[in-house]
Each structure stands twice: as C-alpha cells, then as structure tokens.
Amino acid sequence: MAHSKSGSVLLEPPNDVHSPVVPGGELLKLRPSEIIPSKNNPRHLFDREPLDALKKSIRQHGVLVPITVYQPKGQRAYSILDGQRRHACCVELQDEGLEVTIPANVVEPPTKIAALLYMFSIHNFREQWELMPTALALNTVMTELEENDNKVISKLTGLSEPQIQRCKILLTFPERFQQLSLDPNPKTRIPSNFWIEAYPVLNLCEDKMKDLVQDLGRDGITERLVEKYRAKKIKSVLHFRRIMEAYEVGDDGVKAAVLERLRQYIQDAQLETRNAFDEFVMDNRRIVGAINTCDEFIRSIQRLKIDYALERREVKSALEKVRDFAQSLINKLEGGDPPAENVEE
Amino acid sequence: MLPQFLGRARALLRLRGYKPQPVTPKSISNWLNQFDRTDRRLLLDLLNRVIYISEKETRDLLVQRNRSLITELTRQGIPLKKIIYVQIDDAGSSSAAMLNMLKEAALLERRAYAFLDSKDVRGLHEATTKLGDGAIIYVDDFIGTADQFCRSRDFAAEYILETFSEFLLAASVCEEALYALGKRGIQARIGRLHSINERALHESSSLLDFGNKERLLELGRQISRRGSLGYKDLASMVVFYRNAPNSTPWLLRGNVFQKPYVGVLPRTTDLPPRL
Helix, strand or coil, X not given: CCECCXXXXXXXXXXXXXXXXXXXXXXXXXXXXXXXCCCCCHHHCCCHHHHHHHHHHHHHHCCCCCEEEECCCCCCCEEEEECHHHHHHHHHHHHCCCCCCEEEEEEECCCHHHHHHHHHHHHHHCCCCCHHHHHHHHHHHHHHHCCCCHHHHHHHHCCCHHHHHHHHHHHHCCHHHHHHCCCCCCCCCCCHHHHXXXXXXXXXXXXXXXXHHHHHCHHHHHHHHHHXXXXXXXXXXHHHHHHHHHHHHCCHHHHHHHHHHHHHHHHCCCCCHHHHHHHHHHHHHHHHXXXXXXXXXXXXXXXXXXXXXXXXXXXXXXXXXXXXHHHHHHXXXXXXXXXXXXXXX | CHHHHHHXXXXXXXXXXXXXXXXXXXXXXHHHCCCCHHHHHHHHHHHCCCEEECHHHHHHHHHHHHHHHHHHHHHCCCCHHHEEEEECCCCCCHHHHHHHHHHHHXXXXXXXXXXXXXXXXXXXXXXXXXXXXXXXXXXXXXXXXXXXXXXXXXXXXXXXXXXXXXXXXXXXXXXCHHHHHXXXXXXXXXXXXXCHHHCCCCCCCCCCCHHHHHXXXXXXXXXXXXXXXXXXXXXXXXXXXXXXXXXXXXXXXXXXXXXXXXXXXXXXXXXXXXX
C-alpha cells in the first residue's frame, strides 16, 4: 500500500480529497439550457448508438435518474458532475422541439482536486483524447497529493497504469518540448505520441551512444528528431518502434550496425526512418515468417492424418519434393548463402 | 446637391479617427466616384448607417462593462485576484489590444490574478489549478459569428478547471454569436449587441426599402461576386477605430489591395503593402 510523504495512506485519501460531491440538498427540475456541458468538449465523448437508445428512452419516459450538477461561483447556469449523456440527449430532444426538463441534484462545487479528478473521468471517455491535457492534470494531482505510485494514482483518476506511465513519460520531457504538443494549430502541433515513441530511442542513445549524447545532449538529439518529423522524414511516429525492434532482435553484430545507423539517422536530417532501419527489421520478419510457415505446414499435414491414406504414392512424391526443397534450403543456410531469395520453384 | 454635401459632412464627422486609412473628403470622393452619380446618394446613406465605435467609446464600453462584471463577481464571492483575463489571439490582434487598453484604463495590472493568451494553455492550466475556482474573462472588441472565438476557447478549455465560470467582455457582438456562447455557458457582457436589423445589407434586415437594398447588393457584387457581404454574409456595420471586422461588406471595404475598387473603410489587410 502506498504512503504519501506525510505518511498517510493514499488509497484512503483525506475526506476532502476523495469526497468530491457534497450534497447541497436540492433537487431541481432544470431545462437543458440551464445546464452547460463540460468544458472538456463532451460532444466528442459519446458513441452514437447507445446515445440514440438513451434518447429514445428519454423521449418515452423522460429522465428517470436525476443528474448531478453544481453551480460554480459567478455562473448562472449549472455545470454537470454526472449525467453528460442524459443532458446531451435532452439538448437534442429540445432541438427537435420536445419540451424536456431534467431532474437534477444540486451539490456544492467540487474541491480543486475533485475538479481535477473529474477532468480525468471526462478524458477517460474520450475516444481520441489528447494525452497532453491529461498529463498536465496528472502532474498537478501528483504534486498536490504528493503521490507518485501508479497503482494509487490509477485508483484515484481511473486512468489505467499504462496510461499513467505514458503521461509520466510525457512529463519527463522539458517544458519547451511539451509546449510543442500544446500548439493550438493542429498542423504545427507535435502529437503527444511523438514523445512517447521517441522516448525509448532517446534512452537507447543515452545508454549506448554516450559520445553522441555528450556531443549533442539528450535535448539536442530530441531537437533533431523533431526537425526530422517536421521535415516529414518520420512518416509515422510508430516508425520509432522499428529502431527499437531492429536493435532488440539483432545479435551483437547487428546491434552495432543498428547503432551506427542510428547515429547516421540522427545526424542526417534527410534520412527517413523506414529507409534507415527496414533492412534490419525486414530480415527478422522474414525469419519469423519462415518459422511460422514451417510450424503451420507440419500442423496442417498432421491434421490430414495422412498415414491412414490408401493411395500413398502421390503423397509420398509430394513430401519428397518438400524434403528436397527443405534440404536445399538448409544447405544454403548452413553455407552462409543469402537465404531463400530465389527459392520459388 | 445639398443632401449629398450634408451626407459627406456627416460621414466625415462620424468616422474621424479611423486608423487603417483616415476618412477624408478625398477618400470619400474616391470611393463615391467609382459609382454612377445616381447611386452615390444610396452609398452615402449606407456609409452613414455604419456604427462607428471610436477609441474613447471602445475604452468606455469595456471599462464600464468590466466594472459592473467585477462588482457582480465580487458579490458572488470571486474577488479580482481570482480573475484571469484572457486574450483570444496573438499579440497584435484586436483582442490583445483590447486587453491592454482595458488593463491600463481600469488599472487592472497587479490586481487581477493573471493576463494570459488563450494559446498559453499551460499557463491557463497552472493558473486555474492554483486558484481552484474563479472566473475567466475573455476580452475582445468584436465577435461576429463566434466561430474563431469558439475555436480558440474550445482548445484552451480542455486545460481549464471546470469550477471556473467564463465571461466574454466585448465592445460589440453580433446576435448570431449568442447561441454559440450560451451553449458553452459563456456569459457575454457586451457594450453593444449588433442586431441583424441594424445591418442594412443583411438578407433579413428591413432597414432599407427593397429596391435600394437590391441596388446596393448589386454594386457589392461588382466588387466581389461571392461573399460581398463579408465573412459568413454577416454584413456587419460595426466598425472600430482600429479596424473594420472581416464581416463588413466589401462595398465599404473595397477589394484586397484596393484594386480595382477602393473602399472608404478598408481593413488593414485590404490595403496595399507599404514599401
């Protein structure tokens, strides 16, 4: 169980932290226009199909379960704590000309931490949520609660542990890099995933290419990767995985070659990721593919129970063909020839 | 002859201080002389229907609305030090200029919590999470459809704590914008609501009689076949000392770079680049 610096157990945080909803003791009937949706763009949150089913139910029976709202200081309308979907349906029904009122439990405005945790619950619903706002909010939660344990944070925020880890990776980058993912212009914004995918590559540089890191600095290498991305020499941020795959699957000789290519890749802004690393990765893919095909062949033949066949001559001849082909390939591989490039027969 | 003279004199008096290109007897003549003599009276009439908001008036509108908003917020438990003022666009934009003007005129410096750019989402996140609750006041001179405003605000809003109430302080807002603002829970404090009926060339306005309006629309189409009524056909008639909104009819603004038609109230971006 995790403890905060102050020694308190954070799975059971102090009351003012984990009790975001303080009932105000009021049940009101509100028009949809008296309620405003979350600032976090909830219209993008919901799948159409379940929303339509809910809308149909509300059209027939009205809103049966009250939503939970609060009134921020200075705001005339109510904000939603729970019930975004019901509200979204009622707005649509109202636009269609139906008079709808929504029963709403009015509670006290949430505390700062509760409001932050609410932001998480909204972000968790988003289909294509941007990682950056979540990472910033997570940072505030971790600082405020003096908590860093992924399990505890996961319980508090509802984020999965891998999501938390991704946010943490994002936060390891200096602010000037994070800022590039906060650009309002989607055309110039660097996607948050860029940093997540680049992170292991930067670690690899730091571990294995100390001279380069000393020369350019980790941030200098990051800058070059950003330049490369902007120059469209990283077509997809997922291509960073090829670098790691190329390094991890190779033997010592290949590893050295990959590192040399990585050095070249960082220094040459024009060298595209796939062009640089596919040769290492493709060979591995061929080998994995060949092994899988062999296994599949054996399994398929076993399934045919060929030993019970009455007409064996044709089968025998076919198997001999396979054997001869396999043997020739084995000979080639043992002899160090390039494997299986012209083996179609 | 006399009505035209009076019309010109009235326009000169009303539109003085327009910064992108001063309105002078010559600029009015240059503008009118591009059209038939028979149309000039109509054009002058249109020009005199422009709602011109001078520097002083802009300042006064913003300061007054801001003062009453602060009083209202203080009464509701939000002191000035819990208010964040936000400009919508880049430095140099009208929003930034309005915020600076307000800051100086209302002596807000060091009294409000922060003055931020809506693009500074990290700053917004840090400020709102530090304060816990409070108000955000967006400041601008003019809001037309609110498209641009909502784009910037929606991006920033993801970083703002939900417990903050949001306000828009603007010298003038077109009535079309109110729905988009209301849907987001943004409470507008407006110096002057610009209704559709005030916009002589707007398709739903009944300010001009049918024949005159049709003639002016035809002249507008000579300048630009499409979109001669400005952005989203708003045909707005509010013009500020600093600039005319992009929803102003082209008949008043003239073509881009003022060729072939010159305008009497060109936007800064309509003027030819200075060498």
